Amino acid sequence: MPERKPVQHAPALPHVNLEANSFILSGGMVVDGSGAPPFRADVFVQGDRIAAIGTLDAPSDAHIIDATGLVIAPGFIDSHTHDDGYLLAHPDMTPKVSQGITTVVTGNCGISLAPLSPRDIPQPLDLLGPPALFRFDSFAGWLAALRATPAATNVIPLVGHTTLRVECMADLDRPADENEIARMRALLDDAMHAGAFGLSTGTFYPPAAHATTDEIIAVGAPLREYAGVYATHLRDEADLIVDAMEEALTIGRALNALVVFSHHKLAGEKNHGRSKETLALIEQAAARQPVCLDCHPYPATSTMLRLDRVRISRRTMITWSKGYPAATGRDFSDVMAELALDDEAALKRLAPAGAIYFLMDERDVERIITHPLAMVGSDGLPFDPHPHPRQWGTFTQVLRKLVRESQVMTLEAAIHKMTGLAARNYGIAQRGLLQAGYFADLVLLDAERVADNATFEAPIQVSTGIEQVWVNGQPVWDGKTGKSGLVPGRVLQRSTPMSAAG
Numbered sequence: 001m002p003e004r005k006p007v008q009h010a011p012a013l014p015h016v017n018l019e020a021n022s023f024i025l026s027g028g029m030v031v032d033g034s035g036a037p038p039f040r041a042d043v044f045v046q047g048d049r050i051a052a053i054g055t056l057d058a059p060s061d062a063h064i065i066d067a068t069g070l071v072i073a074p075g076f077i078d079s080h081t082h083d084d085g086y087l088l089a090h091p092d093m094t095p096k097v098s099q100g101i102t103t104v105v106t107g108n109c110g111i112s113l114a115p116l117s118p119r120d121i122p123q124p125l126d127l128l129g130p131p132a133l134f135r136f137d138s139f140a141g142w143l144a145a146l147r148a149t150p151a152a153t154n155v156i157p158l159v160g161h162t163t164l165r166v167e168c169m170a171d172l173d174r175p176a177d178e179n180e181i182a183r184m185r186a187l188l189d190d191a192m193h194a195g196a197f198g199l200s201t202g203t204f205y206p207p208a209a210h211a212t213t214d215e216i217i218a219v220g221a222p223l224r225e226y227a228g229v230y231a232t233h234l235r236d237e238a239d240l241i242v243d244a245m246e247e248a249l250t251i252g253r254a255l256n257a258l259v260v261f262s263h264h265k266l267a268g269e270k271n272h273g274r275s276k277e278t279l280a281l282i283e284q285a286a287a288r289q290p291v292c293l294d295c296h297p298y299p300a301t302s303t304m305l306r307l308d309r310v311r312i313s314r315r316t317m318i319t320w321s322k323g324y325p326a327a328t329g330r331d332f333s334d335v336m337a338e339l340a341l342d343d344e345a346a347l348k349r350l351a352p353a354g355a356i357y358f359l360m361d362e363r364d365v366e367r368i369i370t371h372p373l374a375m376v377g378s379d380g381l382p383f384d385p386h387p388h389p390r391q392w393g394t395f396t397q398v399l400r401k402l403v404r405e406s407q408v409m410t411l412e413a414a415i416h417k418m419t420g421l422a423a424r425n426y427g428i429a430q431r432g433l434l435q436a437g438y439f440a441d442l443v444l445l446d447a448e449r450v451a452d453n454a455t456f457e458a459p460i461q462v463s464t465g466i467e468q469v470w471v472n473g474q475p476v477w478d479g480k481t482g483k484s485g486l487v488p489g490r491v492l493q494r495s496t497p498m499s500a501a502g
């Protein structure tokens with residue numbers, strides 16, 4: 001590996017307080033998150049910060065962790081999650097920290113846990129977990145709960161437009177009227193004031209499908225003042241994807257917001273290969289407005305059970321079913337045969353239910369994830385009894401399959417997508433890079449061994465080769481002993497208005 005010249009003037013370590021949670025990662029290869037080539041250096045952590053990077057002269061009583069043969073990287077940022085409720089229910093965040101993730105972006109696809117007053121929880125909001133989790137009628141209330149009972153990872157929270165619709169509209173099968181728009185806008189403004197990073201939409205899903213472009217722009221008005229993010233699960237990821245992308249870009253320009261194309265994909269065989277067209281569209285757009293995308297490395301996606309998705313998938317696997325729990329983990333076609341029902345009748349029998357859809361082309365997936373504007377986002381559904389393996393293996397699959405095995409990306413390029421690029425897009429200061437003074441969100445990994453173990457058949461598996469993970473200077477994961485039980489995660493705060501960055 002090419003080596004960059006380490007810092008020559010090491011800090012005088014005897015002057016620092018070695019008792020206050022300080023340690024030195026010694027002798028590892030630093031992949032700093034910027035995309036620059038790896039270089040050999042020691043990393044000195046003191047309290048919640050990186051104190052120095054270089055060739056360090058450690059006193060004999062310093063806590064030294066031997067990183068020889070290992071890679072030291074910034075903690076990974078999962079740019080697309082549905083962990084809103086999981087953070088509170090399972091604060092150890094094992095599916096995430098075990099693959100090196102130290103920060104999760106929540107509230108994607110239009111669905112956030114808050115603000116929502118007590119009610120029956122309609123699909124797709126139930127993707128976030130059981131009804132008891134929905135107990136926050138204000139976004140500030142949910143953030144306060146996260147601060148009072150923190151998780152092992154940091155949080156970048158988004159507000160879901162579908163959640164706002166469910167909260168403010170009695171009838172979801174039409175565009176919102178002026179009063180409803182005003183209420184949704186006020187709730188978004190409250191949420192942004194409380195610390196949300198932006199708005200997400202999911203017009204692919206019934207509760208938001210009737211929202212017009214104008215409705216979204218009117219509700220999203222507070223994003224302008226806060227320079228928020230606009231993340232969108234497009235109305236259509238199949239035949240009409242280009243129209244849907246143009247709509248998202250229009251909304252982004254109207255709100256002066258960074259457009260994040262969520263889990264960018266081309267669904268259905270008919271559309272395979274069209275990533276050339278959609279990535280070209282994104283590149284053209286990037287010349288005039290801030291835009292990026294997130295994705296994972298699997299050729300299958302997952303959401304609620306829907307016939308439009310079943311019918312364009314080469315295979316559909318059931319992740320959960322209230323109507324017929326025995327279907328969980330099995331192929332929909334087998335369940336149909338067993339029940340002797342056609343797809344419509346089988347869906348009625350299983351509903352409500354969730355599924356994994358094998359509907360993408362590997363070449364599209366690879367072209368999209370290697371694109372310079374692409375971040376890595378798991379999009380996992382953490383409460384599914386038989387989840388898509390992306391919840392447990394997205395980041396380690398990228399490092400195993402795309403970096404080490406097929407070598408379509410360098411290690412530093414992949415880690416940049418998982419760290420520095422995401423931190424810049426979401427406007428997070430002092431994270432995402434390894435630099436003196438930055439927060440000590442760190443991953444120590446073995447680049448020769450790192451691997452996902454979660455599969456479609458056995459999806460709940462921790463990864464191999466993630467040796468140690470720290471969040472804000474505190475250990476949260478050890479490859480040998482597992483979770484530490486510490487919960488040093490924080491609700492992060494926006495720093496730089498990214499729409500000004502262009």
Ligand SMILES: [Zn+2]
Pocket residue numbers: 108109202233262263
């Ligand atoms: Zn989505």
